[in-house]
Amino acid sequence: MTADTAAPTLVRALTRRDLAGILLNAMVGAGMLAAPAKVYAVTGGWSFTVLLLSAMALLPLILCFADLGSRFSGTGGPYLYVRDGLGRIPAFAAGWLLWIAQVMSTATLANLFVSYLAGFAPILESGVPRLATIGLLGAVMIGVVIVGISPSARVSNALIVIKVAFVALFLIAGLPFVDLGRVETGATPAIDDFATAMLVYLFAYTGFERGAVLAGEARDPKRDMPAALGISMIVATLAYAAVLLVCIGTLADPSTTDRPLAEAGRLLYGSIGAVAVSAGAITVILGTLFVIGIGMPRVLLALADDGQVPTRFAAIHPRWRTPWIAILLSGVLSYVAAMASDLLTALTISTGSRLISYILSCIALWRLRNRADAPPAMFKLPAGGIIALFTAALFTGVLLLGATNELPALAVVTAGGFVLLLFGKRRAA
Template sequence: MLRTHRQGRHPRRRRPDGHLRPHREEHRPGQLPPPRAAHRRTAHARWRRSRRQDRRRARARHGLRRSPRHRRLPQGPHRAAAPLLPHLQTDAGREGARSAHRRGVRSRRGRRGAPPQPAGLPRILRAARGPRRRARAAPGTRVRPPRPELLRAIGRWSLAGLVLNSIIGSGIFGLPSVVAGLLGRAGIFAYLIAAAGIGVIMGCFAEVASQFREAGGPYLYARTAFGRLVGIQMGWLAWLVRLTASAAAANLFVVYLAEFWPQAKEPLPRAAVLTFLVGILAAVNYRGVARGAQFSSAFAVAKLLPLAVFIAVGLFFVGQAGPAAPVATTAGAWLEAILVLIFAFGGFEAAMMPMAEAKDPRRDAPFALFVGLVVCAIVYTLIQLVVQGVLPSPAGTDRPLAAAARQFLGPSGAVLLTLGALISLYGYLSGQTLNAPRLTYAFADRGDFPAFFAAVHPRFRTPHVSIVAFAALVWALAMGGNFRWNVTLSAVARLFTYGLVCGALLVLRRKQPEAAAFRLPFGRGLAVLGIAFSLVLVSRMGRNELLILLATAAVALLNWSWVQRRVSDTSSRSPY
C-alpha cells in the first residue's frame, strides 16, 4: 500500500497539476504497513546526519562553503578566528575512525589511532591549477644543503671509560716511588687526602657539566660564566695540554717499546711506529664516534687488567720487605706530595669535551666522574700499599711497579707490567684523540676559531677536520718535540681549570639556578673550598709556570682580538 502510494497510483496521491501530494494521516492509515522499529529509525537518522555533516565539512574544507560550525564561532580575545584556507587545516572532527574513508581524506598508515589527513584539493581543482613544479632558486644564488650534525652515540659506561683513560696514563707506573720518597710509609694517607680534594673539584665539575649538552668542556663552562675572553684563555690552556700530553705519551710509548724491540729508537723505525700509532687512532675516530668510544672503552678495561693482577697477587706479599727507614716529613713535603697526586688524579676534565655526542650528557657526566674517582682512588691506594710492602726502598727506583712485580712474579711480572704500561699509554692516547678535537670544534662552532674546524663529515658525522689536524700536530710534536715543559704546562692548566670551574658553579647558580640536572649538596661551600684548594696549589708555582701562563695568555688575547675584529667587520657590512 505504501509503495503504491509512493509510486503515485493511489487516487488521492496525485494532485490536479500532476505532482504528488505528501503522505497524510487521512490516507487510510489502516492500510499502511507498520512503521520501523525505534532502534532502526534512530540508527537510520544517525547515519543520515553523519552523511550531511560529512558533506558540509567537505565543502568547507575545499573553500566552497563555510561550515555552520565556523559561522557560529564567536570572535573574541579568547576564541581563535577561522583559518583563511580551511582545506589546508586539520579538522578536529575527523579524528573518528569512520571518517578515514571519506572522499578527500587519507589516513596515516602504520600509526594506530592517528587522525586522518586531508588529501588536498579535488581532482578537478588540481587539474585547473596545473602540474606542481619544484621551487627553484633565483639565478646566481647557491642553495646550501643542511649542515650535518654530530651523532649522539656515547653511552654512560663509554663516558666512564673516557674518564678512566683520561686519568690513568703512564704516571702511575712511576708515581709510588715519588710519594714514598717524600712521605715514606705515610704516603698512603696522601692518596686519601688527594682523593678527597679532587672529589670536591669533581663534584663542582659534575654540577656544572650537568647544565650543558654541547661540546667544549671547561672552555664552554668558563665562556658561559665569565665571558668570551676567559673562555678563550681556558680553551687555549686545555688544548695545549691535550696536544703536548698526547705527543709525550706517543713518544714514551716508543721508549717502552724499545725494551722489546731496541731498533724502535732509530729514526726511521721510530717514525714508522709513530705514524702507525697515530694514524690508526685518527682513522678509527674519523669513521665514527661510536667506534672511537668502543676503542677507548676496550683500552680502559685492558689497562686495568695488569694493574688488577699486580694488586691481587701483590697483596699476599705485603710485609716481606721488612721495616722501612723512617722519612722526616714536613708540611712542604706533604703539600708537594698532594700536588703530585692531584696531577695524577687529573685529566678527567678532558672527558667532558665530547658532550655533544653523549646520549644523555646531563645525567651521564656526574655518573662517569663518580665512577672514575672511585676506581682510580682504589687502584692508586692499593698500588702504593703493594709497592711499599714489597720493596724495601721504593724511592730508589724509577720503575717501582716493574721492580715490585719482579719480586713476586719473577721476570714475567716485569714483562707484564711493561706491557701494561704500553696499553695504558695507548689507551690514554686513544681517549685524547676522541676528546681534544671536540675542543677545537667547539671553538669554531662559537666563532672563536676558523670555521673549517667545525666541519662535520656528512657520512660519519664526526669533526673530521679537527681530528686530522690534531693527529697531524701530535705526530709532528712527537717526532721532534721537547717535553720538559709539558709537566709545567699541565700543572698551570689544571690548577686554573679547577679554580675557574669551581667559580663557574657559583656564577651559574645565580644566572640559571634551575638548569642543573645534578645539584651538589653544600655546593657553594664546596666550591669555595675547591677554589681555596686550587689557590694553595697555585702558590707553589715558580718562574717557569708564570712565563708559560703569560705566553698562553698572550696567544689567547691575540685570538680574542681577531674574533672582535671579525665581529665588528661583519656588523659593519650588515645592511641592518
C-alpha cells in the first residue's frame, strides 16, 4: 500500500501543556459547582475533612495512572491498561462503562448548562427553546471537536484559563467576608455519610483519565502524562478548597441551594454578583462538556480498533484526522439523551461507572508489575504493586459504601454492553 492510499491516522499534536489543560478542564468542572452544597448537607463543617480525605484517596490512584500512562502511547487509556493487564473481557467492561459514563455526564451537564443559561433568559427553561438550545450546543461542540485535535486543544486551553481566573476572582471577592466560625466541625458523621460525601468530590475529580485516553494524539505521552496528572491534581484541589471556603464561610447553610456559588455572589454583591458567578459557572460547564466531547469518541475508537464494537467506528477522517464517525455517534447520542430528560442524571451512577474502570486499571497495574513482558515504565511507582492493590481495595470500599443503590443499574448497563458485544460477534461470524 502506497503513502497516497494508506488509511489516515491520528495526529500526535498534543503537548504537555495541552494535556494538562484537558485534564484541568475535566477535573475543575461542573462537580465543583454543586459539591459545596451536597457535601455540606451530609457532613456539615466536616466538608474540608472530606475534601482532604478525597484528595488523599485520589493521590495513589493518580500515581497508579501516572505509572500506567508512562507505559502506553496508544489511544484508549483505561481500556488499554486493562486489556494488557487482565484481558479483553475485563477491558471491554472498563471501556464500555467509561464510554457510558461520559454519555450520561454529557446529558447531565447539557441540562445543567441550559438551567444556568435560563437564569439570563427564562424562556430557555422548557419546551422548544430548551430543545433548540441543547441541539445548538451539541452541534457546536461536535463541530469543533471533529475538525481536528489541534483546534480542540486551543479551545480547551482558552477555557481553562477562563476557569482558573473565575475561581481566583471568586476567592478574592469572597475572602474578606469569610467567617471562619462557620467552618467549625460539629458531631462526627457516620462512616457511610463520609463515603457518600467523598463520592461527590470524587465525581468532581473524575475526568483525569481523559488525558490517558488521548495518549495516541500526544507528542510524548509517556513523559508528559505523569507530569500533567500531577499538575492537574494540585491545581484542582486548590480550586475546590477556595470555592468551599467562600461558600461555607459566607452562607449560613450552603445545603439549602443547588447553586451555592451563585448564592454566595448574590449575598455578597447583589444581582451583579449572582450574574457574574452564573456566567463563570456557564464557562466551567462548557469546559467540562468540551473535554468530554474530545475523550468520549476516543474510547469508542479504542474498542473499535480491537473489534469489540463495529470497526467502522475506528474510521479516521482523511482531512481532519479525527475519529469522525465515533465523534458523531457519541455526540448525537449524548445530546439526544439530554433532550429526552428534564431531570439531571444521577451523578453517582456516572461516578460509579468510572470507579469500576479505575479499580480494574489498578488491578491491571498490579498484574503488569509482576510480568516480565510488560511495557516498560518511564515513571515507575515505588512499591507500585502494593499501592495498586491497596487503591483497588480502597475504591471498591468507596463504591460499595457510597453507591450501593446504583450498583443494580451499573450491573444492568454492564450486562447490556456484553449482550451487544455477543450480538455483534454473532453477526460478524
